[in-house]
Amino acid sequence: MNKKAFVTKEMIEKIVKDYPTPFHIYDEKGIRENAQAVKEAFAWNKGFKEYFAVKATPNPYLMQILKEYGCGCDCSSMTELMLSKAIGVKGSDIMFSSNETPAEEYAYAAKLGAIINLDDITHIDFLEGILGKLPETMSCRYNPGGVFTMSNGIMDNPGDAKYGFTTEQLFEGFRILKNKGVKNFGIHAFLASNTVTNEYYPILAKQLFEVAVRLKEETGADIRFINLSGGVGIPYQPGQTGNDIRAIGEGVKRVYEEVLVSAGMDDVAIYTEMGRFMMGPYGELVTKAIHEKHTHKEYIGVDACAVHLMRPAMYGAYHHITVLGKEDAPCSRKYDVVGSLCENNDKFAVDRMLPEIEKGDYLVIHDTGAHGFSMGYNYNGKLKSAELLLKENGEIQLIRRAETPKDYFATFDNLEIFKNLEKEFKKNTCQ
Numbered sequence: 043m044n045k046k047a048f049v050t051k052e053m054i055e056k057i058v059k060d061y062p063t064p065f066h067i068y069d070e071k072g073i074r075e076n077a078q079a080v081k082e083a084f085a086w087n088k089g090f091k092e093y094f095a096v097k098a099t100p101n102p103y104l105m106q107i108l109k110e111y112g113c114g115c116d117c118s119s120m121t122e123l124m125l126s127k128a129i130g131v132k133g134s135d136i137m138f139s140s141n142e143t144p145a146e147e148y149a150y151a152a153k154l155g156a157i158i159n160l161d162d163i164t165h166i167d168f169l170e171g172i173l174g175k176l177p178e179t180m181s182c183r184y185n186p187g188g189v190f191t192m193s194n195g196i197m198d199n200p201g202d203a204k205y206g207f208t209t210e211q212l213f214e215g216f217r218i219l220k221n222k223g224v225k226n227f228g229i230h231a232f233l234a235s236n237t238v239t240n241e242y243y244p245i246l247a248k249q250l251f252e253v254a255v256r257l258k259e260e261t262g263a264d265i266r267f268i269n270l271s272g273g274v275g276i277p278y279q280p281g282q283t284g285n286d287i288r289a290i291g292e293g294v295k296r297v298y299e300e301v302l303v304s305a306g307m308d309d310v311a312i313y314t315e316m317g318r319f320m321m322g323p324y325g326e327l328v329t330k331a332i333h334e335k336h337t338h339k340e341y342i343g344v345d346a347c348a349v350h351l352m353r354p355a356m357y358g359a360y361h362h363i364t365v366l367g368k369e370d371a372p373c374s375r376k377y378d379v380v381g382s383l384c385e386n387n388d389k390f391a392v393d394r395m396l397p398e399i400e401k402g403d404y405l406v407i408h409d410t411g412a413h414g415f416s417m418g419y420n421y422n423g424k425l426k427s428a429e430l431l432l433k434e435n436g437e438i439q440l441i442r443r444a445e446t447p448k449d450y451f452a453t454f455d456n457l458e459i460f461k462n463l464e465k466e467f468k469k470n471t472c473q
């Protein structure tokens with residue numbers, strides 16, 4: 043499949059008059075269509091809920107769109123909980139799936155009535171110590187260890203992952219929780235990341251359903267939900283075929299009937315915590331070519347850097363690039379497309395065949411809608427970009443302004459030196 047940007051050169055030339063590059067832009071129409079498809083794919087399950095993984099794209103405007111489709115929020119920190127509450131998502135519409143959790147975050151999650159998903163057996167006592175009494179509904183994160191294999195060879199390595207209870211601990215944990223008065227139970231597992239195959243959820247679900255049946259038999263726990271978490275991937279590479287959420291929903295339904303329904307557990311809710319699949323393809327980072335450099339290699343220097351999108355630097359991840367206005371031009375040049383950090387891994391593309399790029403060209407870096415802006419940092423004193431929403435009616439809405447030097451220095455505000463910095467903000471028009 044050819045990858046096409048959802049913005050055009052004409053659109054961007056207009057947008058940059060108000061919002062200079064770089065910025066992330068999100069496609070409302072794409073987000074809505076996909077959220078609707080997810081909802082339909084699991085409509086067979088009465089209790090189904092997608093808890094959007096807030097860490098992927100913690101923007102209240104985007105979270106609010108998903109809320110219209112019945113999505114809750116999967117939170118992993120205090121600020122993500124606060125954000126969810128601020129858009130009116132609370133109670134059991136919040137899943138708190140964190141690890142190495144500070145006491146005050148557990149306390150706040152409990153105050154909001156969130157479902158708490160424990161990462162470790164020792165957290166049972168830790169949580170009880172904070173709350174006095176455990177909530178009636180509790181979930182535990184399961185990590186069976188070993189490797190996770192699928193028929194196309196993709197696998198991940200849960201045995202190497204810091205998360206979750208072992209099988210033994212899960213059974214023991216359920217017994218302890220039950221003795222402490224917990225009434226409703228959930229199981230959660232995240233065993234493989236960015237899976238581009240319709241098989242992942244069904245294989246994971248079967249594994250969890252079988253454990254659920256045994257847990258019910260051996261501990262008497264009333265299992266109310268099974269949380270398949272995230273891990274459903276997107277086709278970052280051209281030529282890759284994306285997941286078919288309908289086929290995934292059907293695959294989960296098949297094993298649900300095979301394992302749970304035949305064990306008399308036909309009222310278990312299915313939960314998901316997708317981040318990447320919900321938002322990834324519907325965000326793009328728009329940046330401008332501002333330099334070209336011909337040394338041992340051919341470089342195009344752009345006005346975005348790893349601060350705006352860390353995945354290529356961090357994981358060597360592939361993000362497709364479209365040169366706007368040159369969509370049909372031959373990819374005749376081999377470039378490294380690089381940002382301005384003093385780090386040689388600050389490269390959006392290495393040895394990438396692209397059309398000939400001239401200074402002033404706009405480049406679209408694809409699939410930045412999840413784990414894009416949110417992973418950003420401030421190395422080299424670089425400021426985070428704005429986030430824009432391309433609305434269904436074609437209008438552009440600013441959903442987060444770009445950082446200014448004042449934001450960057452804000453945490454010095456109780457120090458004497460801040461006065462000098464403030465003078466600079468006043469003098470400096472770029473504030």
Ligand SMILES: *Cc1c(COP(=O)(O)O)cnc(C)c1O
Pocket residue numbers: 095097098116139232235236271272273274315316317318319412
């Ligand atoms: C990161 C994360 C997710 C979302 O993962 P995606 O790969 O974006 O779907 C869901 N649940 C938990 C606990 C996570 O840590």
